[in-house]
Amino acid sequence: MDTTQRTDQQRSADRRRRELLEAADRVVLRDGPHASMNAIAAEAGITKPILYRHFGDKGGLYAALAKRHTDALLDSLRAALDAPADRRERVEATLDTYLAAIEARPQVYRFLMHPADGGQVGDPGFDVGKHSVPLLRRMGEELAQVIEDRVDLGPGGQQLARVWGHGIVGMMHAAGDWWLGERPCSRAELVRSLADLLWGRLAAAGDKVGGPGF
Amino acid sequence: MDTTQRTDQQRSADRRRRELLEAADRVVLRDGPHASMNAIAAEAGITKPILYRHFGDKGGLYAALAKRHTDALLDSLRAALDAPADRRERVEATLDTYLAAIEARPQVYRFLMHPADGGQVGDPGFDVGKHSVPLLRRMGEELAQVIEDRVDLGPGGQQLARVWGHGIVGMMHAAGDWWLGERPCSRAELVRSLADLLWGRLAAAGDKVGGPGF
């Protein structure tokens, strides 16, 4: 039970794991979220059971793969969120960073956003899987933390920040999803429109006149 | 080629279709979104191929089922959106209506929200499926229309309304999803928090003091 030896083995396993994840990445990028375990194993030059030994089940592989991209995206978003600029600029930079990311890699984005399963009926207590908070939640919690840290919301601010974190992330996500499919305007316009929404322009705008009999 | 006879047949087929949809509804409500075609057929007292003759494939059945619930939900939302009250009250009523709906039937909600597929690789030109706009889009478009009709946004207002429609729906959805899972507060509090967000409270709040060296 030598520690260094164990470290060697673990290091080797980690490297293999990374290779497998990269292969999975390629397949998912090529075939979309429907990539089968067989296809991923073939791309990696091995066979299925090895994937299962490394990741437990498909959910585990999904979680590992999602974590990679999620971490990368969250790093970019943190950079935008923490920039030394005023709040509106930070919000716009964050929105733009997110939209640029999903614009650059729509396949990855689709993969990340569609959990595609939520809980088998049988086999409760399955140890793997389940710990994959599906990106939106992580982004929401992270944004909530930033809001709570940097914005003075008075009493009850912590809960308010959480609601807002998840709400804003959802707004960004849904608008981005729609925009990615239809491309009705430029990215900059979308960013401006969303920031305007968050800045209360909906509340400030006037009613439209001309309702019949009203 | 008698028209009345054909109508009779079609009417019978429609009734059968409705029965099948109700059976599918029960199964989905009981087993969650993972309900198999076999289980649905069994619940309806028939066998699989009949389902396939009626709905083409699973996507078709999903689409038909989703349309039912989506239409029902959209009717409720329209009622809240069109109420003769001021804008803030309408927004809160709409949010509350949506949240009450997902709170009352989480299983249906989960089913509707997880498309769970997006496009097979083989068999291009598959005639069924694909026409199932996944609820969020429909809600977004509908809300966009209401905003465009009732709020004066000046030039470019139509596009702005669409962005906002999808954005607000996404906000509502994500916050609702998170809230449904964690229940961190009452529904009324959630509604208030989200409405506050839309009313620009994020922009109005002050910075938090105490950043080290800033």
Next chain:
DNA sequence: CGTACGTGTTACTAACGGTAACACGAGTCT
């Protein structure tokens, strides 16, 4: 009586997630 047709079935295929059982090679202990 036969023929077309709608409605239903059984029995099958293909693909997928997941697993058991076996095979090989390297280091280790006696």
Next chain:
DNA sequence: AGACTCGTGTTACCGTTAGTAACACGTACG
């Protein structure tokens, strides 16, 4: 040296699922 373990890899399988082909029954119409 020989047995023992252990990591790495395989083949071959199981159970379930979406989807389909082929057949069987009843009924209206010529």
